[in-house]
Each structure stands twice: as C-alpha cells, then as structure tokens.
Amino acid sequence: MSASVEFSEKTGNATATAAGAGAFAKPRPEDAFLLVDNVSMRFGGVTAVNELEMAIPRGGIVGLIGPNGAGKTTAFNVISGFYKPQEGRVVFNGRDVTGLPPHRICAAGMARTFQNIRLSHNMSALENVMVGCQVRRKYPWWMAPLGLPMFTREEQRIHDKAMALIERLSLVQYMHEKASSLPYGAQRRLEIARALATEPSFLLLDEPAAGMNPQESVELMHFIGHIRDEFDLTILLIEHDMKVVMGVCRYIWVMEYGTLIAEGEPAAIRSNPEVIKAYLGEDMVQQHA
Numbered sequence: 001m002s003a004s005v006e007f008s009e010k011t012g013n014a015t016a017t018a019a020g021a022g023a024f025a026k027p028r029p030e031d032a033f034l035l036v037d038n039v040s041m042r043f044g045g046v047t048a049v050n051e052l053e054m055a056i057p058r059g060g061i062v063g064l065i066g067p068n069g070a071g072k073t074t075a076f077n078v079i080s081g082f083y084k085p086q087e088g089r090v091v092f093n094g095r096d097v098t099g100l101p102p103h104r105i106c107a108a109g110m111a112r113t114f115q116n117i118r119l120s121h122n123m124s125a126l127e128n129v130m131v132g133c134q135v136r137r138k139y140p141w142w143m144a145p146l147g148l149p150m151f152t153r154e155e156q157r158i159h160d161k162a163m164a165l166i167e168r169l170s171l172v173q174y175m176h177e178k179a180s181s182l183p184y185g186a187q188r189r190l191e192i193a194r195a196l197a198t199e200p201s202f203l204l205l206d207e208p209a210a211g212m213n214p215q216e217s218v219e220l221m222h223f224i225g226h227i228r229d230e231f232d233l234t235i236l237l238i239e240h241d242m243k244v245v246m247g248v249c250r251y252i253w254v255m256e257y258g259t260l261i262a263e264g265e266p267a268a269i270r271s272n273p274e275v276i277k278a279y280l281g282e283d284m285v286q287q288h289a
C-alpha cells in the first residue's frame with residue numbers, strides 16, 4: 001500500500017462539487033487572477049514566508065495548508081496588505097498591489113476573514129455587515145447632514161443589502177445582538193457576511209471552521225461551495241481539517257517552515273511523501289511506505 005495521509009473519501013465525495021467544475025489548469029504567471037511572486041516576509045530572525053510562489057486562476061476553491069507555524073496566515077497578511085513583504089510581488093487581477101493598504105486592496109475586490117475573529121464587538125451583527133457595505137458606498141458619509149434624498153436612498157440600499165446577507169448567512173435571530181455575544185459559529189458566519197458585503201471577487205478564508213465540530217465543519221464547507229457559485233468568487237482557503245480541504249479544494253499549496261514544499265491536485269497532495277512527512281513525521285512515512 002502506498003503512503004497517504006488518512007482522508008475520508010466520503011467527505012471528499014460529498015463536497016466535491018464545492019470545488020468548482022473542471023480540472024485545475026495552472027495559469028501562466030501573467031494570466032493568474034492572483035499571483036504571489038517570490039514573496040518573502042521576515043520578522044527579525046524569523047523567516048515566516050520564504051520565496052513563496054502561487055499562481056491562482058479565476059474561479060473555484062483552492063487551499064493553502066501546512067502544519068502550525070508554517071507561514072499560512074503570514075502569507076494571507078501579505079496578500080491582503082496587512083504586511084508589506086521584504087521581497088516579491090502580489091499581483092491581483094493584473095494589478096501590482098504589493099504593499100497597498102488593506103482598504104485599497106479590499107476596494108480592488110479582495111476580502112478576507114481572520115483566524116482570530118476580528119469583528120467590531122460592540123456593534124450589532126447587522127451593523128458589522130453594514131460596515132462591510134461602506135466599501136461600495138456611492139456617496140461619502142459627510143453628505144449625511146445635508147439630508148439629500150439620494151443619500152437617504154443610499155442608506156436604505158446599504159441596509160437592505162446587509163439584511164440580505166444576514167438572511168443568507170442564517171443570522172437573522174442574532175442581527176440586533178452585539179457581535180461579541182454571538183455563539184462562535186455564528187461569529188464565523190458573520191465575518192463571512194461582512195467580507196461578502198464588500199462585494200469581493202476574491203475571498204480569503206483563514207481557518208473558517210476552526211472550533212467547529214465535524215458536522216458543523218462539513219456544513220460550513222458545503223455553504224462555502226454555494227456562496228462561491230452564488231457570488232462568482234475565487235476562494236483561497238486555509239484549513240487544518242484535511243477531510244474538508246481534500247473535499248472542497250481543486251488545487252492545494254503546502255507550506256512548511258515558511259517554504260512551499262508541494263503543490264498539486266488533492267489526490268497528488270495526499271500521497272506526496274514530503275506532505276506526509278510534514279504532517280505525520282518521518283517515522284510514519286517509513287511505516288506506510
């Protein structure tokens with residue numbers, strides 16, 4: 001028997017449609033929807049991301065995996081503008097966005113959620129989503145005191161859009177509650193709703209199923225597949241649950257100690273000796289070989 005990490009086929013099949021139809025065609029760098037070009041990010045003596053290369057085409061769900069401390073969240077922080085890398089470029093939709101502030105990258109069509117949930121905790125769930133909507137506001141806030149009808153209509157449009165997302169993410173029962181008082185799973189959904197409110201074309205999800213039980217994780221991944229279709233998204237997902245990752249992603253990059261150790265379709269990744277070693281250790285590879 002050849003070595004492979006233990007992944008559930010059942011879960012994989014059940015969520016296979018979430019990944020997006022068709023085989024993954026690796027784009028040429030100049031054609032990538034998101035290009036991470038030789039990016040390095042260091043903190044003092046720690047190289048969190050080392051010469052990372054990723055070329056992501058438009059459409060479907062792809063994954064970034066690796067053991068704890070591999071550099072996944074740092075890669076997200078560089079891609080979304082929270083960190084400026086010491087080396088390399090991030091090109092989004094044909095535009096070099098390296099080092100642009102997060103709000104500019106968000107306005108360009110990229111939204112994200114955080115590993116450690118970052119909501120405005122004293123605001124209600126609905127208000128949190130309305131904050132996301134501000135990115136696409138048609139008239140600036142300083143017009144508010146003028147009481148112009150077009151401004152009032154815009155306020156109503158933002159409210160209605162936020163309400164539609166609250167409904168879509170099954171958060172109606174919590175909409176007037178403070179974000180901090182929501183159950184954990186609902187807070188994670190609220191972060192996704194707020195990200196969708198910015199009308200992204202590219203969505204980065206950093207461990208969206210963290211802290212959920214297996215049933216909730218599978219449901220969430222089905223849901224992510226649906227929103228990918230509904231909002232015509234490209235999704236880059238960080239997730240530790242291998243069953244989930246193998247089920248929903250059509251292509252996967254694997255990092256270890258800041259470095260890319262493998263990339264490929266799920267079937268190739270699950271039997272890749274480097275990946276098995278990173279997750280299970282050298283001993284397990286020899287036992288399984």
Ligand SMILES: Nc1ncnc2c1ncn2[C@@H]1O[C@H](COP(=O)(O)OP(=O)(O)OP(=O)(O)O)[C@@H](O)[C@H]1O
Nearest residue numbers: 043046048066067068069070071072073074075115
């Ligand atoms: N702001 C920072 N300052 C200093 N070191 C950092 C900082 N952010 C990350 N690191 C270090 O960079 C490395 C990669 O961390 P990162 O959070 O990107 O890993 P990760 O793959 O997301 O891990 P996990 O699966 O645990 O979330 C770690 O050694 C971490 O301690």
Ligand SMILES: [Mg+2]
Nearest residue numbers: 072073074115
């Ligand atoms: Mg992380």
